[in-house]
Amino acid sequence: EKVMTQSPATLSVSPGERVTLSCRASQSIGTNVAWYQQNLGQAPRLLLYGASIRATGVPARFSGSGSGTEFTLTISSLQSEDLGVYYCQHFDGWPWAFGPGTKVEF
């Protein structure tokens, strides 16, 4: 069973700042990772899959990288609507698993 970890747990940022979130897998998962954003009181939203492919409608300021066990989500210039919790998730075999999330706040 593959375990996902994320760091930091909370990130305090300023508008317009470049933000980098990290995700680590306990075993190599290739690029079989996705990232989700969850705003307060809402269902999660798919941002990226395959480590770096933006989902439909996701702004270009969101980008992803990594392979194997280390992955990164970058927001090039943080907007107020980007505040929330970000989760990574692997889909490299069953069972799937999410990381614990990183909360991005002002």
Add this chain to the structure above:
Amino acid sequence: QVQLVESGGGVVQPGGSLRLSCEVSGLTFRNNGMHWVRQAPGKGLEWLTFIRAAGDDKYYADSVEGRFSISRDDSRNMLYLQMNSLTIEDTAVYYCVKDSPVLDYWGQGTLVTVTS
């Protein structure tokens, strides 16, 4: 557009059972695998189970294996989650999610509260 609407949540006692439903529209349901994901109050996301299109393959998280059962009715565009032997730790919002093959469309969730 794609819509997923969960129902069936509510309050149940420990040891009880509940069946959640998810009505899917805006796509050819029978061609899509489907998942259930939950989120305990103030906690993160937990993947629970997956059913492949045609329903011939199912997978479960260890935490619900043997207690929860996923099923589908393609004639009614419905996804189900039968939950048995519920414990307080099963209290959560339960989301129905379409497979793409990641989790691309989510319902708004239905709240299950397990309490005595």
